[in-house]
Amino acid sequence: MKLDAEFDVDKEFETLIATLRGWLSPEEIGLVERAFVFARQRHGDQKRASGAPYMLHPVKAALVLANYRLDAETYAACLLHDVLEDTKTTAKELEESFGAKVASLVEGVTKLRGLNYLSREETNLENVRKILLAMAADLRVVLIKLADRLHNMRTLQYLSEDKQQRIAQETMEIYVPLAHRLGIYELKWEMEDLAFRYLNPDEYRRLAGLVAAKRAEREAFVKETIDQIDHFLEEKDIRAQVSGRPKNLYSIYRKMVQQGKTFDEIYDLTAVRILVNTIPECYLVLGYVHEAFTVVPGRVKDYIALPKPNGYQSLHTTVMGSNGEPLEIQIRTKRMHEVDEMGVAAHWKYKEGKAADLVDSERFAWLRQMVDWQKDVPSSGEFVDRVKVDVFTDEVLVFTPKGDVINLPIGSTPVDFAYHIHTDIGNNLVGAKVNDRIVPIDTELVTGDRVQVITSRNSGGPKSDWLKFVKAASTKGHIRAYLRKKELEHSTPERPNVEERPRTVVTRPSLSDRRAVADSGFRIVVRGDATLPIVIATCCSPTYPDEILGYVTRGRGVTIHRVDCANIPSLAMEPERLVDAHWEMIPRKARERTIVIETLNVPGVLYQVSEEFAKRDINIKYMKNAERLSMFRKKGEAPRTQIKIVAEFADEATYRQTMEALRELTSVISVKQR
Template sequence: MATAALCSNTNIGCEMRNPSISGLKKQLLTYMDSKQVRQIELGFQFSKNAHHGQLRKSKKPFISHPLAVAMILANLEQDKATVLAGLLHDTVEDSEVTQVDIVEAFGEEVATLVMGVTKLTQLSFTSKEEAQAENYRKMLLAMAKDIRVVIIKLADRLHNMRTLQYLSRPRQRAIAKETVEIYAPLAHRLGIASIKWELEDLAFYFLDYTKYQQVKKKLTLKRHEREQLVNEMSTLIHGLVAKEGVESRVSGRPKHLYSLYRKITEQNIPFDEIYDRLGIRVLVHSVKECYEVLGVVHSHFKPLSGRFKDYIAMPKSNLYQSLHTTVLGPHGHPIEIQIRTHQMHRISEYGVAAHWEYKEGQVSDQVKGPQFEWIREMIDLQKESESPQTFLKDLKLDLLMDEIFVFTPQGHVKVLVKGSRPLDFAYLIHTEVGHRYIGAKVNDRIVAIDFELSNGDQVEILTSKTSLPKMDWLQVVKTRQAKSKIKQWFKRQNRDQVIKSGESKLSQVLLVAGHSLSSLRDKVDMKRLITQFNGTQFDDILVMIAQGEVSCKEVVRQLLKEIPSEKGTFPYTPVQSKNKVRKSENVVVYGERDIKVTIAKCCNPLPGDDIDGFVVLGKGVSVHRSDCANILKLGTELSDRLVSVEWDSEVVAQLYPVSFQIDCFDRVGILQEVVSQISELGINITQVKTTPKPQSQIQIRFVIQVRHVKEFASLRKKLLQIADIYAISRSS
């Protein structure tokens, strides 16, 4: 891979060999006044001093990188603060410069942009995925406040890709993979085609050099013939349009290797049948002229069926507007023609960077507009994701999704991912519309729930107040948002059940203590109790009790402390057994260790669990969890044989078996993830059993060995972070 050859083909290796501000100043003066340019020149000197003595992997002075980033931003005609931040974006991360230094020298606005781009290097992470996910989260949050952050980040990534050949092969592949999965789709979402195409082609080069050269070779073959066809067609169209009194600029469109490669492989289209290998762009001054040119083209050249798209009437979510049509040109060759205004073309090349409005020291509110809804959705995504791996997976899927445009009955345009169903549309309108879904009309026809929506469909959702989400809906919907809302609904239902379970346990223990939960709620200041157990509402405590995260007896003790007449001790005074039994290893009966006990197999209590004892005549004391159904029944029928027991804190805990079950949505690899997580915590598994359940669910039962209930609680917390697990409970 010779650098000189690469530079001419794909901008790889085009690092600025002699860092200078002169070229940047020349470009800036085309749209800035001299005062602003002088301030940027000060920023260059500041960055140059900060990076003094530092070299890139190419052995060039480090300043060549921020200077190149600033030049990319200047070519996008970005404002003074953005270009300054481009020059300074590595100073905090790679030099002794602090955020305070930048604020003092260039103001709060520039400093905020720099910090938005700076990685979270000062924090420690448990895995590479977690670090990567947290940096993406930070970038998303920063761009939600100021979209210029991601424009700087894209310029930074573009120059790094241009100089990627200086890194090791594994690093090249890792960075190229991240570029094609995250940064190129991000540039597409922002409508910055000029950066998107180059990022994709550069990534393609490093990910699969052989295929890159194969596509390039095919494109080079008959290049002269193609150029003749494009020139001939361009001349014809320009002349025909001029006769109608329309001033136009007609030119051939550049071909992008990665785009061609994707069409060949993913769509299984032979190279010779890719219509936009021959492409022409027509630029005019008004929307009216766009449609006039379309009429001229269709009246003189035969349009191919199904190849017309009107992105002017229905712009893409990244603001892209244009008319696309494919016609049979001279000699019967298909040629794709794009027709747009000069302003549309500018937006198609530079996207949000072209139309972004700036005010000195103040960012435009356009980030709150509908075209940035996807950013807000990604913010929600990072909040909902239960693990870094889940977030990264969902982020990549959301960025890569193709779009369709559908209409509400009122004629409003809604954007969905390709392949969406009416139920996806329902959840896009409103969560409750989705939950109450009973059917849909598409173009005034009743359709099935799995009907695939197409561009231009008009969708009407039919609802009922009595309808509720169904598990099999998860197999129907295609959007992450719809799936998330359905899963959240089912998780909330499970939470309600868990709350009831916790309330039942607490009520039972309170009754033994001579109180009712309802009466205590009237007597006790619950706010203090909630704060003590780090909750936000009393239901949180009930959930903790049900899930074994706090001791039921401890909650009761704290409740009783709030009553002035109570001493805060647990009044558990059943009749003591007269039987003499042998010493227990780790359970104390009435404060005595000289008593024989057995651990009840019906509930398998663990050290740290709330426990009760029941005298088994001639066999000692059987120890149960306080919430065990058997001990509750025995306590009602034979209360005189209940004894007070507790775990012996002076004995080193041994291993105890604990049985639990996981309820989750079935998918490939979920069992492996669970087993790996258990093994990572050093916990031994003695038994595993899986049971399929209806509606694509599965129940996994484990028997493991732990020393304390806290060990199980820690494991449970880890397992609940695995995607698609919605409930974990102890079992007999």
């Protein structure tokens, strides 16, 4: 095998240009050629650790990207990606020679250069923030960085063992999940196997030997299966491309570890792909496959109806092959296959190189979330924690009551779901329904669940105990932020309070306790009776919606404790005195008010206004909308309209919140009560 040092840079570049001519114009090819000449001149006699000319590296990285049919600017920037860091070239020179876009891409890659050889702690903090924000600015920056990383992994043998370990670990923790999130699977699999080779060399060699030993037998079995599928599809007059794909080594190793199996117990070392022309044909072929083979129950997955978060679409089914072993069969359209294999890169072919459209698309909503997070997350550490859990882990797909699909990290609960919808919904959560059944809020959600959250403005906010079971790092961040805020609000110095045993806390039923409970909007019901005298135990101070328990004192009413109160075990020594207790909402008489809203008469304004009432569960008894001209309307301004609403408000706080929210709407000019 030739070493990199023996490779001919000119020959490699000729291969690159020959490939790019397949879709780039002569003018675009000229841009790439000029970038090569410029970079080669600036790098001069610089060498890689392997002894190869330095210029070989950017050419090899560009050849990686040549598999994805990108635009000329990306290839030019890839060839130039090290000139700002390793030569005396300036950004101004690049802009003058190649234009602002190419210069911007090179600058973006240069900013990420510090990721290469930093310590693990540094890499996993501020630099993860850098790479994700660079993606949000222009995904091509990170595509170049991924190609750069892959070629560096291919030549890792020339570095010291310490650097090999560090770079392989960083690749596995950051770049592999990143490629997965972007859907660039071929690149992901190669990086994964290369990192595996350096991080666990003994297991890598052992597994590679076992796979090689079975290769001939496996290839014969797969060929037989492909011939069988080709035959029955031809009989059904369906044109399809059928092929086999071996699973990469690390995916086999991961399955062995996760499922606690030996290599001999792992059967699906190869998957068979069937590519058809249309979506209806996908489902038709699935039926034919199930007719021809014995189906393994519970192993059919429809990623066409429910795509993975990175856009992956396919039908998966597992059948028993002719050798009696399970075999995975994947069915998808040719268009889906391009996107599945090339991920984000495939979109250049269909979006005509409009990179900005990609970040704006729903497929990359998580990238926009990254930008929002970095604005308000206090530390790089917390930011990276969110990224690792909420972006770089597998997900479950659940439904809202309206049928919208929500992606959450595996292990998520209704609390995670609530905070994903909106922070206020999470902060006011009091219960949840999954598939129309009330469940504990720490219930783990699975793909396909239909989730409905129950909220109340008198919820009392999230509890610190929630941090023990929620999964999403963003959820934990919201809960901590709420608790920090509450702690600051109640941080005024108080006199020390010496807690007494519950049975001696009360000398007589406390009217103030009952009033305090009533002020929360809820009352405590003991044994089905809401009129019994109660006292809130100072040892645990339960508030709604804490789970509670009553303790009957001797002639002094019922003391209410949290069920997890430290004193419950001692009270339970007299079990006959423990009684059931629960919270019950106090019915309130709604107050009717008339509100007059003057707005610009623009599309959607009625919806915006009524939405502010709907999300607060406010009943609108009457609404009238009449356009009216205004002598004060500015030239060119939209006509104005007056909306009169009669609504029922449960309390003063809800009324004030609604009025403030209405005034914040961009189309609203004034809001008054009549």
